[in-house]
Amino acid sequence: MYEKIAFVASRSEIAQKAMERLCLRYGQTDPDGADVIVALGGDGHMLHTLHATEALPAPVYGMNCGTIGFLMNEFQEDNLIDRLEAAEVARINPLSMEARTTGGQTFRALAINEVSLLRAGPQAAKLRISVDGRVRMDELVCDGAMVATPAGSTAYNYSANGPILPIGAEVLALTAMAAFRPRRWRGALLPKNASVRFDVLEHEKRPVMSDADGQSVREVASVTVQSEPSITHRILFDPGHGLEERLIQEQFT
Incomplete structure (x- = not known):
C-alpha cells in the first residue's frame, strides 16, 4: 500500500503549484519515511530525484509538469492512490x-x-x-x-x-x-x-x-x-505506458 507519499517538485511554477494542491489532497511525508516518492516536473527533475533518493527503499513515480517526460506519467490529480497501486515497476542499474x-x-x-x-x-x-x-x-x-x-x-x-x-x-x-x-x-x-x-x-x-x-x-x-549493479532504481509507470512500451513506440514515431 502506498499510503505515505513524498511529493518533490521542480522549481517551475507549474510543478510547485501542482505540489501544493496534491499535498493538500493526499498529505505530505518526508522522503525518508515515505512508501513512494512522486516527482513533479520533467525528465531532468526525475533524474535529479532518482539520484537524490537512491539510498531510500521507496520507488519513484513521476508526473509530467515539464516539457520532456519520457520517464514521467501523465499528470492527473484524481485517483493517484489507485494509479500507484496499479503501476508497473521498471528496475534500472545506473x-x-x-x-x-x-x-x-x-x-x-x-x-x-x-x-x-x-x-x-x-x-x-x-x-x-x-x-x-x-x-x-x-x-x-x-x-x-x-x-x-x-x-x-x-x-x-x-x-x-x-x-x-x-x-x-x-x-x-x-x-x-x-x-x-x-x-x-x-x-x-x-x-x-x-x-x-x-x-x-x-x-x-x-x-x-x-x-x-x-x-x-x-x-x-x-x-x-x-x-553499477549494487544500485537499483525502481521507477513506477501506469499500466501499458512503461519504459518497454515507450521504447517500442519511440521507434515507430
Missing part, C-alpha cells in the same frame, strides 16, 4: 563514471542515462577506447562519445544516431558523436558488465570534458565507465 583529470585528480559519479565525453575546444577530440582492458580502437577522432543504458538510449544516445535498446536488454550502447575517423563510425553494443575506458590523446591540444547526467568534469585524461 552507470558509474570514474574520471581522472590531467592534473591527477579522480572524480566519481553515477548516471542513469549516459556517461559522455565531449570536446572542450575548437578541435575534435582524439580518444583511445578499451573494453575490459583490451584496446578496441587505437584512435577515434570525433566530437565525443558516450556509453548509454537502455533507459537512456532514447535520450542523447538516440540524437547521436545510437540504437534504442529494449529496457530488459543486458547491453550498453557505445555511440560516437560526429565521428570523423573512422569515418561515420556508429559505435558498438557491449555486454552490460563490460568496463569501457576512454583515454584522451593529445589532451593539451584537444581538451575533453566528461559528463554523467549533468555532473561534469573538465580536462579529463581518462574515463572509465561500467554498470
Whole structure:
C-alpha cells in the first residue's frame, strides 16, 4: 500500500503549484519515511530525484509538469492512490563514471542515462577506447562519445544516431558523436558488465570534458565507465505506458 507519499517538485511554477494542491489532497511525508516518492516536473527533475533518493527503499513515480517526460506519467490529480497501486515497476542499474583529470585528480559519479565525453575546444577530440582492458580502437577522432543504458538510449544516445535498446536488454550502447575517423563510425553494443575506458590523446591540444547526467568534469585524461549493479532504481509507470512500451513506440514515431 502506498499510503505515505513524498511529493518533490521542480522549481517551475507549474510543478510547485501542482505540489501544493496534491499535498493538500493526499498529505505530505518526508522522503525518508515515505512508501513512494512522486516527482513533479520533467525528465531532468526525475533524474535529479532518482539520484537524490537512491539510498531510500521507496520507488519513484513521476508526473509530467515539464516539457520532456519520457520517464514521467501523465499528470492527473484524481485517483493517484489507485494509479500507484496499479503501476508497473521498471528496475534500472545506473552507470558509474570514474574520471581522472590531467592534473591527477579522480572524480566519481553515477548516471542513469549516459556517461559522455565531449570536446572542450575548437578541435575534435582524439580518444583511445578499451573494453575490459583490451584496446578496441587505437584512435577515434570525433566530437565525443558516450556509453548509454537502455533507459537512456532514447535520450542523447538516440540524437547521436545510437540504437534504442529494449529496457530488459543486458547491453550498453557505445555511440560516437560526429565521428570523423573512422569515418561515420556508429559505435558498438557491449555486454552490460563490460568496463569501457576512454583515454584522451593529445589532451593539451584537444581538451575533453566528461559528463554523467549533468555532473561534469573538465580536462579529463581518462574515463572509465561500467554498470553499477549494487544500485537499483525502481521507477513506477501506469499500466501499458512503461519504459518497454515507450521504447517500442519511440521507434515507430
